[in-house]
Amino acid sequence: RREHLIMKMLQVENYIEAYLKSYQDYKTEWNYEDGCILIGAEALYKATKDKKYLEFILNYLDKRIDKNGKIADLNPVEYNIDNINSGRVLFTAFKETNNIKYEKATESVKYLLNIHPRTLEGNFWHKGRYPYQVWLDGLYMAQPFLTIYSNEKNDENGIKDVLNQFRNVRKNLFCDDKKLYFHGFDETKTMNWADKETGRSKNFWARAVGWYAMALVDVIEGIDNVVFKSYKDELVKLYVELMEGIVKYQDESGLWYQVMALEGKEGNYLETSATLMFAYSLLKGVRLNLIDKIYLEKGRKAFDGVVTNNLKEKAGKLELGNICIMAGLNGLIPFNGDRDGSFEYYISEKVGSNDPKGVGPLFKAYSEIILLGDKGGN
Template structure:
């Protein structure tokens, strides 16, 4: 992927990647001269003394960067429907989910609304050149539908899913071709699989396609010894960079490995815990994390070509920020060992030199390599670096959602747990939980879900979805327990919030499904011979052996000779508790 000027590059890229470098450089220069939205200092030395105010650990770079993006390009509709803008908007979406800032939400929504008409027919924007990069902006569609319940976003997402399944060119073994005939690029797994996983989380359809693409790309691009991905693979081996035997490109490109690492992480987050191929994907993610940590430079960053000490190799911002996010997030989700968080923290600290504030108050991100084709070592190190490149900004936004200044994000859920007691099968009982923001910052609830063994017997009737609470505000969430069988039932109400240190608040739920079980002993009586005018009495014991109250509404005698019998005691309506 990673190509901003696709039409020009298609002329040369397959056979002459060095010539492509010249074309990209010239086009980038022209773009910089005429751009109204990119404000770059005169050089790219990362020395901020001439441009920036001193950084402090209390600066909320997530909001500062998001605000700068919105100020520099006030109309998000000015961005084109392409991979770069799609990646940037997904970074902004992460910023919204973390902060609950409505300006960020509207900014992203405005971008999507330009391309998604009211009927959801998005075909015109994706069915051009059959290029998988055009799927990238659609990553936001499933979650935007969940946030708004506007059907056009779901319709559009379904059209994109159909486009991927039926229209995108593939290799002979079903892998999605990236940009040129019969070539696989590792970038594809991010541009396509993240969308498919998000779509599947919403609809249940798409998991298998996402996993299939990750695994078929792994089969062609993965180096098990180094635990890293090559950038490209050419099916017929005719590309200038292709190894004559393996058909693989020769280098472990940094950002390409970043795309793969985050894509696998996203799919794991969406995949059901009992999916039969989850273990295979998790093992790949863990192995890749190990390779990434081994490639980290001693001072914390990662180079544009990983595990290569030749001259000219440079530390690259977007890949480094991607790795930091993936390692930190992977650890917080329990996927990775503790060493991954330490490596992430080290990388984050080193990236402090790549962000700052200009004299006009605008935030910059430096050191991101521009659009990159597949090539050899000299090609990669020849790619220029820039300030405020969209995918570098996006990676920084995602990373900073996990590294905000020490905040006072606090949440109180009352009650903190609930035992519904004994509920008769077929009936139900509801409990209201009050969610309150007891901190000083906006509390953003990104999702409320029920999990656990018996989650299907509990349901959220009010308060499901995402919402933001300002200081002191509350929101009621009502959960109903409706057992469908007898026995003890457990579930958890999981409230996902914008606190990296405690992303999920868990409220334990329990209850017992029960049915009354009447036992009458003895089952019958034979009164024997009774003289006319005399009587004989017999007793019956009625016992509730179930777990629910037994309500007796009436006791009656029926049958042909009912008039010859009479109830002398114990008749009438009454309630028998269990036992």
């Protein structure tokens, strides 16, 4: 069994190397999909100290950031919460190079948050085109950056802001019955996917829950200033509660279904990106001593399940398959049909391979396996 596990880990390493070597930027403008890969590479750099990962990040940033820290093609009045995500790697870029342009670029990203519109309760809108909407995805896009920034600047108001946004999401989107979070909340309660009384969407989309799980564990790690311990402790409680909820829905294969809590429904499928997000969140929580060691086995099972079932060779190249390419909810402007939050909608979205939203979490989960010293298994 040990030899089998080592072979699987070699397969993962070969895939990561080939993927980064041939990586084509997702879009020309600053975007969160590239950020998924950058943050994954950053996690691998921190776990291995291998400079190739840092070089990948710096090569990407240097194409987009001038010497004054201005980020090309960044439109501040788009009010797009996704644009914060890639900014996380700027802290590492500055620490490793001391190049002031990266520090200036973090201020460019922070400015986007300063002007970003908010719900009446104080949460960032998902985007300008989704007014008064909060999606779980957006917590991952913005909160880790805001946490690292506020922690470094010793800014208590910034950390309070982070905690308040998580508190609101717990209040508005947590389902006590299922112990899971609904995908989105519409403060106006007017969208066709929103419950007219609660403003909640109808279903538990696994990747949305995965974004949220990663947001929590990354924010917790990002608070190392002892002054903020009480805030951190409250976030740890939210994280532990969520981990207890998600493991109830893990399939025997180790994977999770695209729509959680409807596992037996026809058309539902075991989805890669969410599973890797949960694997990462579980493994990291064990490493940080936030959850019991029994969760290590569940995190490993999730990672191994993806590698066994969905990392396959096709035409001489490894492919990470069964990734939901995109899903969302309706906003003011229609987007690719009716994103009405129904089960039928979530299973209708395109499924593909090698998408950054699955590959980035693979990098992150593998970095935790390295840090846990668990590459060969027991």
